[in-house]
Amino acid sequence: MVEDNGSVRTLSVDIGGSGVKVMVLDITGKPLTERGRLETPQPATPEVVINAIAVLAASQGEYHRVSVGFPGVVRSGVTETAVNLNADWIGFDLATTLSKQLNKPVKVINDADMQGLGAIAGRGVELVITLGTGFGSALFVDGKLVPNMEMGHHPFCKGDTYEEQLGRAALEKIGDKKWNKRLQRAIASLQRLFNYDCLYIGGGEAVRVNMNLPLNVKLIPNITGLLGGIALWRE
Ligand code: BGC
Numbered sequence: 695m696v697e698d699n700g701s702v703r704t705l706s707v708d709i710g711g712s713g714v715k716v717m718v719l720d721i722t723g724k725p726l727t728e729r730g731r732l733e734t735p736q737p738a739t740p741e742v743v744i745n746a747i748a749v750l751a752a753s754q755g756e757y758h759r760v761s762v763g764f765p766g767v768v769r770s771g772v773t774e775t776a777v778n779l780n781a782d783w784i785g786f787d788l789a790t791t792l793s794k795q796l797n798k799p800v801k802v803i804n805d806a807d808m809q810g811l812g813a814i815a816g817r818g819v820e821l822v823i824t825l826g827t828g829f830g831s832a833l834f835v836d837g838k839l840v841p842n843m844e845m846g847h848h849p850f851c852k853g854d855t856y857e858e859q860l861g862r863a864a865l866e867k868i869g870d871k872k873w874n875k876r877l878q879r880a881i882a883s884l885q886r887l888f889n890y891d892c893l894y895i896g897g898g899e900a901v902r903v904n905m906n907l908p909l910n911v912k913l914i915p916n917i918t919g920l921l922g923g924i925a926l927w928r929e
Pocket of ligand 1: 764765766767775777778804805806824826827828829830831844846847857
C-alpha cells in the first residue's frame, strides 16, 4: 500500500491515438519531471502500447503509483472500446496488466474524463471536450464526474458524428478555417443541449481554435490531461 503522504509521486500517463505521454506529479499535482512522449506504435495493440509506457516510465525517475487516461470507455480498469487504437483493447484489463508490468498500483480512466479532472472548478455543470485524433467529452456536476460520456460518436451534423466532423482526420481534410466554423456550431449546439456553466476545450488540436469564444468557454493547455492524473487518487 502507498501511504498518502507528501512524498508520494504519481506517474501520469495519457494514451492518445498519435502519442503516448507521461509525467510525474507530486501529491498536490505539481509536475516534477519534463513531459515524456513517444509516437503511439502502430498497430496500437495493448502489448506495444504498454511497452511504450514502460520505456517512458523508466525515464521518469521514482514514482509510487500510476494514473492512466485512455481514449475509450473504461470500467473498473478494463477498456471497453478503443475506436482510434486497436480492437484488441476491447475487454482488456489494462489496470491489472500495467500494474504487473510496472509493479505499481494503477488506476485507469477515460482520457477526456482525466482532462476534466485537471481543469474543472468543481461548481455547477461543467463540460469538457478534447480535440485530438478523436473527439473526447466529459461532464461534471458540482465536481462529480458522469463517466464515459461518449459524445464523439453521437450524430452532430449531416448524419456525421462529432468525431467525424471535428476529429483530426476531418481537420486535415477541410483545413483550419472550415473546422473552426464547424467547432463554433458544435459549441452552440452543446450550449443548448447541456446549458453548461462552463465549457473547457482541450486536446492536442485545441491550439488551432481561432475564434472569439463566449465568456463561459475556456481553452485548456495540452498538459491538462496529465495534470488530471492526481485527482484519480483523491476519491
Ligand atoms: C473515444 C473517447 C475518447 C476520445 C478522445 C473517442 O474516439 O471514443 O473515449 O475520449 O476519442 O480520445
